[in-house]
Amino acid sequence: MVHNEISEDSRRLDRNNIFFKVPLNPEETDVHKISKAVVRDDAADKSSGKAKYVSDLSFPGMLHMAIKPADIQHAHILNIDIPKLPENYTVINGEDFKGQNRATIIAEDWPFFAEDKVLYYGQPLLAVAGPELEICEKLCSEITAKYETLPAVSVIDEAQEFFNDFHIVKGYPEKAFKKAALIFDNSYRTGMQEQAYMEPQGMIADFPDGSLMVRGSLQCPYYVKNSLMNALALDADHVRVIQTVTGGAFGGKEDFPSILAGQAAAAAVKTGHPVKIVLDRRLDMQLTPKRHPSVIDIRTAIDEEGHIIAMDIDCRIDAGAYQTLSEVVLERAIFICTGAYNIMNVHVRGRTMKTNHIPSGAFRGFGGPQAHFAADMNMHFLANKLGIPPLELKKKYLYQQGDHSITSGTFRDEIKFDEMIEKIEEASEYSRKWEEYNSKAMSKPCRGIGISFAAHGGAFTGSGEQDIIKSLVRLSAERSESEHYIVRILVSNVEMGQGASTTLRKIVAETMYLPLGQIVFNRSDTDEVPDSGPTVASRTIMIVGKLLHDAAKELLERINSGHVPQNGKPVDVEKRYVHPQEFEWDESTFTGDAYPAYSWSTNVIEVEVDPLTYETKVIGSWAVYDVGTLIDLNIVKGQMQGGTAQSLGSASLEKMEMINGRPAQLSFTDYTIPTTLDFPDLQCQFIDNPYRYGPFGAKSAGELPNIGPAAAFTAAISQATGTIITEIPVTPEKLDAELR
Amino acid sequence: MNSPFTVNFELDGRSVSFETRPDRRLLDLIREDARITGVREGRGEGECGACCVLINGKLINSCCVPAVNVHGCSVTTIEGFAETEEFTLISDAYAEAGAVQCGFCTPGFIMATAALLKENPTPTDEEIRTGLSGVLCRCTGYTMIIEAVMLATKKLRFGQQPSVGTVINRDTLIPQTIEGAIKLLRDGYRPVAGGTDLIVRRHALLKSNPKLAGPDKLFSCRQITGTDKIYSGNGRLIVGCTVSLTDIIVFPGCPPLLREALSSIATPGIRNAATLAGNICNASPAADSLPALYLLNAKIRTSGGSGAREIPIEDFITGPGRTLLKPDELVTSISCEIPTGSADNHCWIFKKVGTRAANALSKLNIAAMWQNEANTVSNFRLAIGACAPTVIRSIEAEQLIIGSKTTDIEKYLPECLAVYSKLIRPINDQRSTAAYRKNTALKLIDYIIKTAGNNKDNPS
């Protein structure tokens, strides 16, 4: 029989799908049993250094590879002069791809190696593979290219061309603008942001016996696999992708691994040796996609009673030189372009602008942070214009159950902003401090406080889960040495630090009444796991976790009805995703429910500004989240705090400037991500709001904390300085120029 | 290329010996030659802390340390430390607190935690944050890491101190005497002290443009007899050229202004390796020790060349990265004034405007000191870094303030600011703008002079 740790009583409760709650500690009285924190299975090996990341692996006969980046922004390549190479050193270039010299990253336009043209500074021209890395690097530095320079576009403002141009209308904005008593225009800007995962990108490719095997640090094994099949003209049976322990990703290992894997694979095919490439940090920062910079112009119509009646939003994001996945980032941005606020009449135009720098890519939040920054700061700006406190104005427009989204979808579930506001007020004393600081801009101590609200739609946009991803998960119950069963989770979603290996196991363990130790989560290997989709879009728990929850229920039933796994004969259950019927989506008109469920947050940030140097310091950070049921308190807290630090980083410290298309900050000395001393304790709380279609009521969590803090920070700085700031990062240099 | 060099040291309790290049990074010896891959490389330029190890019990970033510097040392890596009971306690605390996510930073944090708790078993929140400030984590936002360290303090008591290595097999690249060092200089070798500038810069060049990196002819200063001494006498502090910044900071006779300036440099792990001589010889306009040293009339003692010299710092540094040092000269020590006078009339300020709260390079920095007796400001000195090719100190402007009554000091302010305004000629770079540097420097000078007029207390 299945080993059972849970009392009969709670089993009965759970069977009826009622959420049972247990007190965790005196302060946290209202937490579901599954929310109780457990010790992660991967903590010990990571602490002791035993965990093997891709840079720690090597294989017999393995070669190294160095990339030769172009040292020009936009040009025709006239010729590339390659000196005679020593024995055992090989050049790899675009001609080494039998299928296509293009990675599949939604769009198929980004080449592994430049062909006749260079479109951005640092674009790989070729690579050199050979036994000694230092010699490969030296050979690369000796290779020279001749160019004919072309005019380059470096920033959004200069860009004329775009990849996509979308319009969405909600309500009757044109009519509303005609009725407006007041119209306000303002423009908001967000900068480029580097993911700055601590483990640099790396891959090892091998091509023994006509089959390709690629190991690496990555989020989406099947993305990489599909891209390799297309690039090297191999069929599915001849490409295997294995994820290695991944040292952080944040979106940065969603797109680029397809490029790096392609480059390494072409080298392995050509040389017949395993080929390893781990990017040195400077190269990693130079070569890999970053968060899309944005310029969002918002025109707001106000009627005679002071109500916001319409908005006209023009959202441009900087896609860089190739389209890759920018279209989807843009969709996420425009679908939530009024932030967490319900505006009845909206016209939004969205464009992905084409410029000559590294293609922008995936970064936690995926368009959401840019859209929310503009939307939330616009509310702040309007409050100031209308002479009312920002929170008072914001509260009036917060989305409520039954409201309609930009795409005319319906918010079907309860939205508990009242409770969230009450909690955050109590924790942060926002309103009291706001009053206190309000009349004292730029007087010592120069303080301010800001509040923001955010929404994040979980999972793929629109019908993507149903029509494109079609997740398939498998659970496999095996008999173990002892009398117990081992249940193996077979999914392509990866553990990359976010805790998936622990939370997914908890879901299966809780569903099958098994101790956690009997559930096994293997690192993803495409030869073993079905395609349950990429590890992106905060979908792992909400979508894949739910499929596993269902699969676990079925597996338990099968075992209980006598299908007991025997030695060598496991019992498998597979589940494929079916979109809940109630959600509708029309991709051609962007109409309907863009996401099945939304997670919600409110952030309060308190700051102090040095009146002499304009250095800013966060002195308090509070947040309340609604992410449905927490699958593990510590893991979710870790996500929330880490995401908050990234968002605060993007708002204050993290400046990435493109000077003639060339990133000026190419090291952690100059691209300054937060240290232990930059931010105080990042406090967070949760409210209880289980989601009908989520496993144990969980919905999306991972990206949400990266969305709201930046606007709360900027609102706080605005109060402290008495000037409404509309651009992040808010550097002392910008404040100096603004306030002088 | 160099003739091979053999480095012998103790690695996780075993004696090891590697034939390698003298400039090869300890990190590479550990990861590639000794195959201890638990020591991570996150950046390779000293800023991420993932590569931290204990060298003779001190936390140091192994990517900054050249092979020549570990000869005879005892090195503990995470994999060696993982065998101890202390490790288990710290690592359990990390696991329990939920402080491990992707785990790439974790070995670095565990080593930093061990180093911190060994020196300070009951640290405050602030002390933990400072102690760990040299390790970057992108996943956690640090809150749960701080909680983990708090949790560990409740359980942890350190037992015996790790062994300190003994020198074995002397090597010519590790001279014991100044004469030995000078001979190497004459043969075209360059000295490396902590390596935190030299090795980091060299590694970056080797990766991007090996031609510019030049030959790997390096020797280690670290074992030259007598250069590890720090002492005070005749109103001056004397710092040998291999004394680490940490050892200067904890030296009781160190002037508080200098201590504050040195404490603002880098991170605990870097300060354990870096030296004052290196900071001066590197001659970066933004070096954080320099404004204080200019005020304290520091002098640089050298050997070699055509004889020993003692050069005032303002003469010694001639431009960005340029000094009066001849290729066959070695800095042996640095001396500076220890300001006299009772604490209540000796005032000073050091302000670093950096790129973030810890491990930041300076956009600009400023140091000032003065005395305040009978409502008269005396001995006013002020120096500004990163606002011109070399540190700015103006005797002319200082004379305007010296002798003025605190009540009418502001009368001289415009004239004084005008002098500085002419001298401040900053640049735009990846860290800041010329305009910001200039405005901020002038605002800080204005503030300092007004402070000198207003109160007697140390404003820092």
Ligand SMILES: Cc1cc2nc3c(=O)[nH]c(=O)nc-3n(C[C@H](O)[C@H](O)[C@H](O)COP(=O)(O)OP(=O)(O)OC[C@H]3O[C@@H](n4cnc5c(N)ncnc54)[C@H](O)[C@@H]3O)c2cc1C
């Ligand atoms: C992550 C990081 C952060 C940093 N942060 C700061 C900071 O905040 N502020 C700051 O000022 N600096 C900073 N630095 C720079 C560096 O740490 C300091 O300049 C340090 O003091 C250099 O000392 P060192 O002993 O390591 O020098 P080394 O790298 O050993 O040497 C530097 C130069 O001096 C020469 N030299 C050394 N000793 C002698 C001698 N006795 N005689 C003649 N020449 C000699 C060397 O040949 C070399 O050219 C940072 C560096 C890193 C890696």
Ligand code: FES
């Ligand atoms: S590798 Fe990052 S500090 Fe050494």
Ligand code: FES
């Ligand atoms: S846990 Fe990922 S960088 Fe710290």
